[in-house]
Amino acid sequence: MIVLQQDGLRRRIPLAAVAEVRNGGRRQASLEIDLRTDESAGTGAVRYELEARSGMTVDLFVEAVTAALPAAHIARPVGDGAELVVEEPDPLAVQRTEAQRRKSRRFMTVFAVCLVLWVAGLVTVVVAGRPMGDGSDPLGYWVVGTMPLLIGGGLTTWVVFIVRGWVVRRRRGVGVVAVFERSGHRHRVFVFTDAAGERHEYLANRTIRTIAEDPPRIQLIHDPLGKVGAEPHESLAYIIARCTFYLVIGLPLLAGGLHAVPYQLFRALFPVE
Known part of the structure; x- marks a missing residue:
């Protein structure tokens, strides 16, 4: 099972759904995961791409997954690997998004209060209008x-x-x-x-x-x-x-x-x- 956390989603990908994994980076390391596809259906293969911090880490991951793919394909033959992928909201991403929204609301509240006070003071000074x-x-x-x-x-x-x-x-x-x-x-x-x-x-x-x-x-x-x-x-x-x-x-x-x-x-x- 491969678990990807990306774009606010957590994807659970069984090895049986994976066709190939590789290091797709040239200047910067990246991991590419291609899912198995049903050629008779005429649909293109689904690919997930992730930027990586270390090319060595990606190479080790690719080597380990590639070695396990033949056994997974024999144990669970499938036509379309995308059908086996389970997507769910990433709880950590949801928490971060909610925290950012709360921070944004607090900032806008403080900004609005300060702006109202400044305008009220400006109007008061204009109305007073005398040196x-x-x-x-x-x-x-x-x-x-x-x-x-x-x-x-x-x-x-x-x-x-x-x-x-x-x-x-x-x-x-x-x-x-x-x-x-x-x-x-x-x-x-x-x-x-x-x-x-x-x-x-x-x-x-x-x-x-x-x-x-x-x-x-x-x-x-x-x-x-x-x-x-x-x-x-x-x-x-x-x-x-x-x-x-x-x-x-x-x-x-x-x-x-x-x-x-x-x-x-x-x-x-x-x-x-």
């Missing part, structure tokens, strides 16, 4: 100060997530080895499987240090509860330097944005004559 005693214009402050507020708030929030992730991984993180899968436009994609059997991807820059080659592998610290993402080991000095860099840029922008947006709204609502 302050020092000659400053609250509407101008509101429009100009929005971008520094967003950037400064984003950088400061990012620092909070960096520190939280580092603390969580330091307390309960476990070491895992991620294996190179493919190259993206700017990143290298590594994958690993946790204790629950769920597959995870990690986007690494091209300069990341590997612990082994063929295929390239890296070591990550993974949170078993999945509250924070996996990252390579980071020292306290590195975390301090990284957070300081972000805060040096983010805090002045945040302070200027707070002065330009909420503080000006307060002055527009409660002017001091």
